[in-house]
Amino acid sequence: MGTRRSTSYYVLSFLFAVFLLFQYGPMICVYLLSFQGPEGGMSFPIRGFSTVWFETLFTAGGRGVGDIHNSFGRSLRLGAIVAVLTMLIGVAVGMSFRRRYAGSNFVFYSAIISMIVPGIFVGFGISLTLNMLGLRPQWWYSGIGAQLTWSLPFAMLIMFIILGRMDKSFEEAATDLGATSFQRFQYVILPLILPGVIGMFMAGFTSSYEESARAGLNIGTGNTMPMELTGLLGAATTPVMFAVGTLTTFFMFALIITTLLFTTTLAKRRQLRLSGQHA
Amino acid sequence: MKIDTDFHAKKLGPDTAAEEAADVAVKYDVELVSVSKSYDGGAKAVDTISLRIPKASYCCLLGPSGCGKTTTLRMLAGHESVTDGDVLIHNRNITDAVQAKRGTSMMFQSYALFPHLSALDNVAFSLKLKKIAKAERHAQAMEYLKLVQMDHLAHRMPAQLSGGQQQRVALARSLITRPKVLLLDEPLSALDPFLRVLMRTELRRIQTELGITFVHVTHSQEEALALSDVMVVMNSGKIMQAGSARDVFERPANAFVARFIGGHNVIERNGRTIAVRADKCRLVDSAPGPSLAATVISVEYQGPIVRINLRDEAGKDLCVLISDTRFYSDPPSVGEKVLMSWTSDDEWPLDAAA
Amino acid sequence: MSVSPRVASWMQATPFAVIMTCLVIVPLGIIFVVSFMDFGFAEIIPEFYLGNWQDVLRSTLTIDTYITVFQQLAIVWSITLVLGFTIAYYLIFHVRSNFWRAIFLAACAIPFWTSGSIRMISWVPLLGREGLVNQFLVGTGLIDEPISWLLYSEFSVIVVYVNMLTLAMLGPIANSMAKISPSVIQAARDQGATEWQTITEVIIPLIKPGFVVGTIFIITAVMGDGFLVRAMSGNQVNTPAVAIMNEINAFQYPPAAAKSVVLLLIVLGMVGLLLRFVDIRKELAR
Numbered sequence: 001m002g003t004r005r006s007t008s009y010y011v012l013s014f015l016f017a018v019f020l021l022f023q024y025g026p027m028i029c030v031y032l033l034s035f036q037g038p039e040g041g042m043s044f045p046i047r048g049f050s051t052v053w054f055e056t057l058f059t060a061g062g063r064g065v066g067d068i069h070n071s072f073g074r075s076l077r078l079g080a081i082v083a084v085l086t087m088l089i090g091v092a093v094g095m096s097f098r099r100r101y102a103g104s105n106f107v108f109y110s111a112i113i114s115m116i117v118p119g120i121f122v123g124f125g126i127s128l129t130l131n132m133l134g135l136r137p138q139w140w141y142s143g144i145g146a147q148l149t150w151s152l153p154f155a156m157l158i159m160f161i162i163l164g165r166m167d168k169s170f171e172e173a174a175t176d177l178g179a180t181s182f183q184r185f186q187y188v189i190l191p192l193i194l195p196g197v198i199g200m201f202m203a204g205f206t207s208s209y210e211e212s213a214r215a216g217l218n219i220g221t222g223n224t225m226p227m228e229l230t231g232l233l234g235a236a237t238t239p240v241m242f243a244v245g246t247l248t249t250f251f252m253f254a255l256i257i258t259t260l261l262f263t264t265t266l267a268k269r270r271q272l273r274l275s276g277q278h279a
Numbered sequence: 280m281k282i283d284t285d286f287h288a289k290k291l292g293p294d295t296a297a298e299e300a301a302d303v304a305v306k307y308d309v310e311l312v313s314v315s316k317s318y319d320g321g322a323k324a325v326d327t328i329s330l331r332i333p334k335a336s337y338c339c340l341l342g343p344s345g346c347g348k349t350t351t352l353r354m355l356a357g358h359e360s361v362t363d364g365d366v367l368i369h370n371r372n373i374t375d376a377v378q379a380k381r382g383t384s385m386m387f388q389s390y391a392l393f394p395h396l397s398a399l400d401n402v403a404f405s406l407k408l409k410k411i412a413k414a415e416r417h418a419q420a421m422e423y424l425k426l427v428q429m430d431h432l433a434h435r436m437p438a439q440l441s442g443g444q445q446q447r448v449a450l451a452r453s454l455i456t457r458p459k460v461l462l463l464d465e466p467l468s469a470l471d472p473f474l475r476v477l478m479r480t481e482l483r484r485i486q487t488e489l490g491i492t493f494v495h496v497t498h499s500q501e502e503a504l505a506l507s508d509v510m511v512v513m514n515s516g517k518i519m520q521a522g523s524a525r526d527v528f529e530r531p532a533n534a535f536v537a538r539f540i541g542g543h544n545v546i547e548r549n550g551r552t553i554a555v556r557a558d559k560c561r562l563v564d565s566a567p568g569p570s571l572a573a574t575v576i577s578v579e580y581q582g583p584i585v586r587i588n589l590r591d592e593a594g595k596d597l598c599v600l601i602s603d604t605r606f607y608s609d610p611p612s613v614g615e616k617v618l619m620s621w622t623s624d625d626e627w628p629l630d631a632a633a
Numbered sequence: 634m635s636v637s638p639r640v641a642s643w644m645q646a647t648p649f650a651v652i653m654t655c656l657v658i659v660p661l662g663i664i665f666v667v668s669f670m671d672f673g674f675a676e677i678i679p680e681f682y683l684g685n686w687q688d689v690l691r692s693t694l695t696i697d698t699y700i701t702v703f704q705q706l707a708i709v710w711s712i713t714l715v716l717g718f719t720i721a722y723y724l725i726f727h728v729r730s731n732f733w734r735a736i737f738l739a740a741c742a743i744p745f746w747t748s749g750s751i752r753m754i755s756w757v758p759l760l761g762r763e764g765l766v767n768q769f770l771v772g773t774g775l776i777d778e779p780i781s782w783l784l785y786s787e788f789s790v791i792v793v794y795v796n797m798l799t800l801a802m803l804g805p806i807a808n809s810m811a812k813i814s815p816s817v818i819q820a821a822r823d824q825g826a827t828e829w830q831t832i833t834e835v836i837i838p839l840i841k842p843g844f845v846v847g848t849i850f851i852i853t854a855v856m857g858d859g860f861l862v863r864a865m866s867g868n869q870v871n872t873p874a875v876a877i878m879n880e881i882n883a884f885q886y887p888p889a890a891a892k893s894v895v896l897l898l899i900v901l902g903m904v905g906l907l908l909r910f911v912d913i914r915k916e917l918a919r
Contacts, residue, residue, distance in 0.1 A: 008828055012723040016737070019720055022796065023744045026755035029765070033758055089648045096645035099638050107646050110653040116849070116904050117661070118857015120874060121893050124881060125660025128667050128890070131677070149656045152649060181641075210749050217881070226750045245751035252746050358819055379825040391820035395838040405824040407834070456824060 027249070034242035054243045071228040072248075074139070078215070078224060079208040081144055086151040086204030087197055093152075094159020094193075095185075111153035119214045122149050127217035142218035147208045154207065155200040162196040191270075198263055202256065209252070305369045307331045308460055308492035309338075309355065314364035316350050316516075324350045326516035327364070332509055335490045337483060339503040342513035343539070348496045349464060351513070355494060356385045356462050369459055384458035388465045390449040392437040398424065398448045399433040405456045423451040426485070443474045450482075454489070461486075463495045467502060479506055500541050504528065512536050529556075533630040544597045544619075545629065546571065552629045558600040559625040562587070562611060566620035573597055575615045587611060589619060661897070668890035677886055685891035695873070695892075699899075702872040705787075705862075706855045709794045713851060714844070716795070717802030721843075722832070725810040726818070738807070741800055749797065753864050756793060760784035785867030793865050798854055802847035809843030810836065845911040849904050856900045 035049050097104060114122065126146050130137055137143065166189075174188045190197075208215075209225065216227055225248065309332040316325040325347040332338045340348035353359035355366060357378055366374045373381045392401050399420050400407075406416035424430040427447040437445055446466060453461055466482070467475045483506055486493045497503055503510050503524070510527045512519040512535075519539075520532040531537040534545045537554040544555050548569070563570070573589035576596075585606040589597040599619060611617055671682035689695055720741070728734045744752065759765050760783040767779035782788055813836065821831045859874035873896045880889035 006828065009727050012719065012727055016720055016723050019716065019799075020740060023741070023799075026752065026759055026796070027744060027747060029758050030751060030755040089652070092645040093649035096642040096649075099642050101639050101642040101646075103643070103646070103650070107650050107653070110650070110658060113901075114653060114657045116853050116901065117657070117897060118853055118874065118900065120857060120859055120878060120881075121664065121897055122657060122660060124877070124889065124893060125664045126656055128886060129660045129663045131886070132663060132667075145652065145656045148652055152652060156649070206746060241754055245747075245754060248751060249747040256746055356823065358823070378822055385820075385823045387816045387820055389814065389816050391814065391816035393817060393820070393835060395835075404821075404826075404834070408824065408826050408830055452820075452824070 027245075030242045030245040031249075033239055034246040036239040036242070054247070071223045071225050074219075074223070075209050075225040078139060078143060078147065078219075079205040082147045082151055082208040083201045083204035085144070085148060086155050087201045089148070089152060090155025090159060090200045090204075091193070091197060093156055094163055095189075097160065098163065108156075111156050114149050115153045119150065119211065122146065123214040123217045126214070130218070137218040139219050143215050146214040146218045147211055150211055150214055151204040151207045154203050158196050158199050158203065159193070162193050166192055194266070195263060198259060202259055205255070206252070305334060307367075308334050308336070308369065309494065310365075310367040310370075311351070311355075312365040312367065314351070314354060314361055314366060316347070316354060316359065316362050323362075323516050325354070328513075328516075328518050330511060330518060330521060332492055332494070334492065335486075336492055336508035337486050337506050338492060338494045338509040338511065339507040340494065340496045340511050340513060341498065341500065341503040341539075342519075343498065345515075346513040347516040348511075348513050352385075352462050352464055352494060352496050355460070356383055357381050358385070382459035383462055384453040384456045384460075385462045386446075386449050386453045386464065386466055388468065390437075390442075390445045392445055392449055392452070394437055397434050397436055398429060398440065401437070401448055402452045402455055404452065420451075420455065423455045424448070426454070427451045427481075442469055443478065446470070446478065447481075450485070454485075458491065460492045460494060463493060465496055465498070467497070467499075475502075482506070500539065504540075512539060514539070530627060531629065537627075537629060542600065546595075546597075553626045554629050555621045555625050555627070557586075557598045558584075560597075560599045560619050560621045561601070562599060562617045563620045564618065566618055568620060568622055569626070570618050570620035571597070573617055573619050575611050575613050575617060577613060578611070589617065591619075664890045664893050664897075667887055668894050670887045670890075672885060672887040676884075682887070685888045688888060689891045689895055694871075694876075695895075698871050698873045698876055701870060702856060702874070705791065705794070705872070706852065708791055709798060709855055710848065710851050712791075712795050713799045713802040714847070716799050717806050717847060720799075721803050721807035721810055722836070725807055726836075741803060745800060752797065753793060753861065756789060756796075756865070757784065760789055760792070785865070785869065787866065787870055789865045790862055790870060793861060794855060797861070798851055801850035801854065805846035805850070806840055806843040809840035813839050842911045845907050849907055852903055852907075853900060856896065856903075 034054070035051065093107065096107070123146055126142060127137060130142060135142075170188050170192070171184055174184045179187065211226070215224060219227070309330070311328055311330040313327050313329055314325060315323055315327050317323045328347075328351065340351060342348045350359055354361050355368075357373075357376065361374050364374075365372055368382045371382075373383075392398075393404065396404065399417060402423055403416040403420035406419060411419075421430055421433060424433050427450050429444060429447045429451065432440065432444060435444075437448070440448065446469075463482075467478055470478060479502060482493065482495070495503075495506060507524045509521065510524045511521040512527060514535055520527055520536045522530075527536065528540055528542070531540060531543065531554055534552060534554070537543040537545050542557050544557055544560060546553055546555060571591050573591040576588045576590050579586040579588070580603075583603055584600050585603055587599045587601070587606075589599065591597055597619060667677065668685055669681055669683065671678040671680050671684065724734055724737055728737060757764070761767070762779045762781060762784075764784070766783060770776045771779055817835065817839075818831060821835045826834065857874055859872070859878040862870055862872050862875050863878070873892060877889050877892045877896065880886075880892070
């Protein structure tokens, strides 16, 4: 249709703007309030502008903030390991689905079940299992394992979507030119699924960082960030919480922007290489 | 198969007596008056074209990719806004009119059948929008499916139909809205060659029996020649020539048309540009009249005709079409140096503009 | 080293399969088994015991919690459906520039890169007794006293659910919409359909898979969540998931297990029913 815009366009644009406000509004309040003056409380108005609450955060264990430092570190460590494992195992299982094989349905549906079953049950189940076996939960096997049950099915889905869209003729051309299956993987498939692989890494990390239901019971001693935060929510009395919020958001953003920059630089380098110049 | 044209003429909705009288008096079904289309201040996709299509004619818009023929069609349909100029259908200015008031209906290149509806429901769709009761709209839809010989497959879903069958359903769906002008966007491109010939006969037949104008976009000269009452050759957003098929073929307006329409040699000699039909050229040993020295590049057997491609001393491509009997009586070989000749009666002068 | 393709597939799928089996299938089975066990104070007595089941199935408390959660589900589902559909429709069919569409989609998704717990906290300064909303209402004289039920109530639970889950509806619906060929929409317009008619007659029938997938997400999120409800209702609202969490925290594992099995069966039943309406593998393959 031409360049005319119907009234519905303007109505819908307005609704969209309101929706964005709904999504971002609360978060923006948190950022603003984290700069609350020392006299300030948990709500507006802002009395004075200061970074005192950020400072409180960094002086370890000050004023009832709980164990933010350590739980943040734990979350990072956990997230990184889960991300790498998700990537590796996810790519493997995605590749396995390129042919039909006995048991492929089991793999597929067990993943679906893991996504559908709410986290608490998986977490509860794992912790019960450990209980029965007389083992104690530790972050490095049960904690990671529990989180993998959440991130891996998503990784599998990402692989499905990407491989589904991939043009088979690239691989056939490679085989035709004499590539072994490993070379095919290395030179044709991997470059094409690279965005998905990075996506899996990010999904693994972010889902691990967010996730508390599955890991909660299985993390052993020491909380992760979300557990720590929800725990403090009920006892929240100072704007330190908001400072935490601002920092963690900033951190996640930085992470994602870095990844995006990384991928676009990779893509640009590939473009340059393909057009015959060198980066 | 006789079409029940009475059925088609029956009123399916209110139409004023004044409109009916006006309809009868109309001489041209479609008029484009200095119509232009440009996108965001860029180059013009369609550049100030004017065209008049007489009542109940089959009009083909022909041209290479990017010439503006599809854009023109879509402006007629209302799917593309008109940057400048006016579009009239039955003497009514419908340039900015909304779909329902234009009197046009479009048949899409991809057929665009609704995947979730059966053939019958697809055809009945426009009637459902007008809130016509189910029994009646199904009955009318069936009539149109019979028209295109698809009534026995009325309950199939589009995914279960072949390309040719989908196209017939799409045609029925467009016709049920009783358009004054039917617009077809490369309707035969997706069909295999054999079906193409069958379907174009169908289209011509339906057009004649219904007595409405069809505007048919194509890039195939053969198709355009076979179907057109009015043939419009376009290039770079402009109309190169509009006329009857015979007119365009025998009397091309310029070198572009002569080359595009095929079967012509465009020759420059003595400061003039002329076109000579390839079938009027012969290969001779010596010639009293006009002639050109050339080398045989390739020989293509085409059944009743053999096409001989030549290149002259200036490097220009020429061709000669001769009957198979004549070819086999004295076949030239590739690489042979020959003389191509014609009579001055067969020369047709062209405008300098190519 | 070369192996047959089938063996290769097995090898590639094994780590995944092992993790899924050991960490999902087996634990779920264990929950089932434990639900039949007796319990003492903070210990499980491995004897066959039907008491948990009798308690769960006969207690009115159970029914109450389910009524509560189904109410929440109905409200959240309807709001996210309408909101998600409207926004997806706007983004796919009204936003013409690909660039802006990508930006807007990213804008919708970005909030989810921030921590979920932070997003829950963020409602306190808005909905609390001294929050912005109340300040606005009292300040403009619309009410005399601050409203207390904005926070730590059913209301705040719903608000936060909608805030978190609209994207879960929007995504699948937008995905389904994007798959509709534009010429089908044009054909509908050509046939004389108004915008609303195009929506009801063409778009909605064609995006059923999107509705189903979105609904599945909403169901699993709402039925299975205990954290959000506990936090945003200030421990006042009781849903099956909350009840289970409370019992787990009190080390009453077998009754928690019995409740878990019931909830799991209900959720799986609902999702299973919905999955009959969409073919997942086909959706992913396209």
